[in-house]
Amino acid sequence: MPELPEVETICQDLRTCGLIGEPIRGIVVTWEKTITPLSAEEFSGRLVGRAIARIDRRAKYIHFTLDDGQNLLVHLRMTGAFSIRESRCAMDSHDRVAFIYADRELVFHDTRKFGRMTLCTNTCGIFGRLGPEPFDPTLDAEVFHQKLMSHRRMLKPLLLDQGFIAGLGNIYVDESLFAARLHPCAHADELTPAQASNLLMAIRLVLRESIENRGTSLGEGDGNFHSDGRYGSNATRLKVFQRTGSTCPRCSAIIERRVVGQRATHLCPRCQVLS
Template sequence: MPELPEVETIRFYLTETVLGQRVNTVKHLDQRMVKTGSASAEEITRRLPGRMVKSIKRRGKFLFLEWDTQDHLLVHLGMSGRLIWIPESAPWVTHTHMVLGFRDFDLRLSDPRRFGRIGWLPAGEEPGAQLGVEPLGRRLTRQFLAQKLKGRSAPIKALLLDQRIIAGLGNIYVDESLFQARIRPDRPGSSLTPAEITRMIRAIRAVLKQAIMHRGTTFSDYVDALGHPGENQAYLWVYGRSGQECRRCGHLLAQQVIAGRTSHFCGHCQS
């Protein structure tokens, strides 16, 4: 599932290619994918032609294409979504749900599992207003997170996955961050000390920055906006490596289902 680094990578490449371009036509928009906002697929199809892309924003795992009307088109890639800038002559892949036609190129959204979504935000509505703080932003402080964890018996893994607290973290980068911070994923949130919270915030930022530098993590579905897979999978310490030796201490890595999600960690390095 695309998390913050993957969505940020897509945003970067779209900014380099789509910014300032005008939509000529909406070639296809699947009503089943329009799950946010009050505008239907038919209404979005009618509104977009002639509109110019003013900016491309990211909030958590969401992309927002801002138009010259100050409206936004929301795109969430779900589990298997791909948003690609591609020559208009290229054949459509199966499960293509949105095709915006620009000059010589299309912006195409495909999603085999259809867990993603599209939506329309009218001018004046803040993109991602319901989401938590950005993990790379200044609002994520020890004081902020300590307050959110206070009295919480839920595992820290589950709390870090809560998009209402921190926006953009998913299974991969929570596991990697907790390993780097030497904190077990099943620890109750309220059990973390101030020093551990500080260490965890630093680890989250370092892990995300590394993943962005390597253009995201690809195991199966994810590709960037130009159709290229990421490279960060070669740099993971624990995610997807249960049963293998820890690269730090040599003990076998463990796997445990926490809050419905498979977690990977080192029982020796993390406490």
């Protein structure tokens, strides 16, 4: 579930929780794979006594910078989520890691166990493989067009590729392609400069709108709760994603669902034509 807008929202919430600068008193790990390759002992040893100095987002990663310069990179994957609990609360069956503070706990909850926390002294190993942030000011229409021209892949799998552009997932790729009136199967190197520019603007518009709505929460799943328990409201603004069979808000054609690159894909067959 969490793509760029959801991770951004979580970072905003975590920054205002008052945990920054507070020393970590203890760590509880109930699912060791979450913190691979470190053991629970190594992980605790390097974090207990430290404090979070800052919290940033890069792509879909939450980047905690510790007060000794270490970096804790958290990827939520499908169902990861953070919440703040009172001290000594019973762990939920899907809680994987808890950071114990003097008066409360920061708990990482992850039903499907795909989420990962990586402790590193240098972020380059992980961030070095990522493409530009969608809002990177140096990523202008011309640069984006050039990037598209150097790939012959279909648009949708390319936009999902975090090495091409970072932060988009299935929801926002479908929404961005709809907004730009581009077919998910169109080939990247066939876009005109105007189409490339439209696509970049569409991506930014769709992401900005979702961030303003605190992200998209789908269904009632527990992957939806944010650190403060509030839900994002962007689901009601989605134009095509999970709206199969409904009418296109632009032309009233029926929204289609098909599989592109092994991913469920939603599009308007009239607005998004393959040229």
